[in-house]
Amino acid sequence: MAEPPVLIRQDEVEGLLHYKDLIPRLEVALGKFSKLDSAEVIQPVRTTVPLQKYNGFLGLMPAYLVHEDILCTKLVCFYKRESGSTLPSTQATVLLFDPEYGNVKAVMDGEVITAKRTAAVSAISAKLLMPAKSEVLTILGAGHQALSHYNVFTETFSFKEVRVWSRRKETAERFAQSTQGHVTVWESVEEAVNGADVIVTVTGASEPVLFGQWVKPGAHVAAVGACRPDWRELDDVLMRQAEVYVDSREGAVAESGDIILSGAKVFAELGEVLNGTRPALREKTTVFKSLGMGIQDAVSAKLVFEQWKNKH
Numbered sequence: 299m300a301e302p303p304v305l306i307r308q309d310e311v312e313g314l315l316h317y318k319d320l321i322p323r324l325e326v327a328l329g330k331f332s333k334l335d336s337a338e339v340i341q342p343v344r345t346t347v348p349l350q351k352y353n354g355f356l357g358l359m360p361a362y363l364v365h366e367d368i369l370c371t372k373l374v375c376f377y378k379r380e381s382g383s384t385l386p387s388t389q390a391t392v393l394l395f396d397p398e399y400g401n402v403k404a405v406m407d408g409e410v411i412t413a414k415r416t417a418a419v420s421a422i423s424a425k426l427l428m429p430a431k432s433e434v435l436t437i438l439g440a441g442h443q444a445l446s447h448y449n450v451f452t453e454t455f456s457f458k459e460v461r462v463w464s465r466r467k468e469t470a471e472r473f474a475q476s477t478q479g480h481v482t483v484w485e486s487v488e489e490a491v492n493g494a495d496v497i498v499t500v501t502g503a504s505e506p507v508l509f510g511q512w513v514k515p516g517a518h519v520a521a522v523g524a525c526r527p528d529w530r531e532l533d534d535v536l537m538r539q540a541e542v543y544v545d546s547r548e549g550a551v552a553e554s555g556d557i558i559l560s561g562a563k564v565f566a567e568l569g570e571v572l573n574g575t576r577p578a579l580r581e582k583t584t585v586f587k588s589l590g591m592g593i594q595d596a597v598s599a600k601l602v603f604e605q606w607k608n609k610h
């Protein structure tokens with residue numbers, strides 16, 4: 299009979315999941331995904347169950363990586379929160395299975411995984427697409443994703459200046475106090491992104507907060523929020539003037555309001571760039587529209603479980 303699943307708590311996941319291990323595995327997984335070989339990677343577009351009464355959704359995100367034999371699903375609830383709300387906007391749990399028998403090997407916290415794998419994929423996009431000499435990073439939003447993006451972007455690259463904007467100045471100030479390095483707080487998005495080489499949008503907005511007219515030509519935008527077909531973070535001008543990269547085309551055309559409502563064309567998946575089948579147009583203005591993928595959770599969960607087993 300199978301062993302009962304181990305339970306891996308949030309603080310343990312935090313200590314076990316490191317960007318230096320995670321980024322190379324995510325790059326391999328994204329590349330495999332973009333080869334569109336269903337004998338290698340199986341990942342349906344996430345199923346969402348609306349929670350109308352609470353302004354949220356339950357997302358089911360299964361994935362199977364055949365060669366690595368990783369079978370996993372994440373269950374994630376995400377919500378549109380009013381300004382000043384203290385309720386979390388994302389809650390997640392990850393289940394790692396034994397694919398041969400079907401038993402669950404591990405149940406683990408999914409919040410750290412979601413924060414770190416999303417930020418790591420944005421860092422991969424920046425590595426491929428940001429201008430060669432990038433000095434200024436602006437983060438729009440000051441929540442969980444803002445912090446994980448700050449951490450991986452400052453660990454991976456050397457920006458001369460990091461700026462933050464949030465719709466409440468106090469939140470941006472609290473964020474700036476919580477980071478290891480110096481972060482400047484800006485009161486308007488227009489000023490915060492002026493001259494920025496890399497812009498990360500990690501807000502809970504459902505209307506555009508970043509407008510193309512403010513974005514420096516050639517800048518790279520990693521757009522992480524707005525993951526419903528009627529939600530936006532970026533305006534039509536930016537979406538149409540930029541070369542648009544995505545994690546999954548199938549996911550993007552089903553779920554991204556920024557893509558669907560602007561009519562922007564998807565230029566490439568990150569995995570296609572990693573595979574060398576589509577170019578990285580670094581000299582152009584680029585948007586990486588991130589929606590999040592089950593395979594990203596799957597490789598993260600495998601890594602956490604491996605590290606956990608090494609310690610027990």
Ligand SMILES: NC(=O)C1=CN([C@@H]2O[C@H](COP(=O)(O)OP(=O)(O)OC[C@H]3O[C@@H](n4cnc5c(N)ncnc54)[C@H](O)[C@@H]3O)[C@@H](O)[C@H]2O)C=CC1
Nearest residue numbers: 387416439440441442443500501502503523524588589590
């Ligand atoms: N692409 C992906 O893989 C993932 C995307 N997300 C999305 O990333 C976004 C940020 O997530 P978290 O940092 O976990 O949330 P959080 O609640 O910790 O932070 C959200 C931030 O956005 C700001 N915000 C909320 N509503 C806003 C509005 N209408 N206009 C401007 N700013 C607003 C808040 O003040 C806060 O600074 C959310 O949209 C979430 O759904 C989350 C996980 C994965």
Ligand SMILES: O=C([O-])C1=[NH+]CCC1
Nearest residue numbers: 374376525589590591
């Ligand atoms: O990939 C993910 O976990 C999510 N994408 C949008 C909200 C949660």
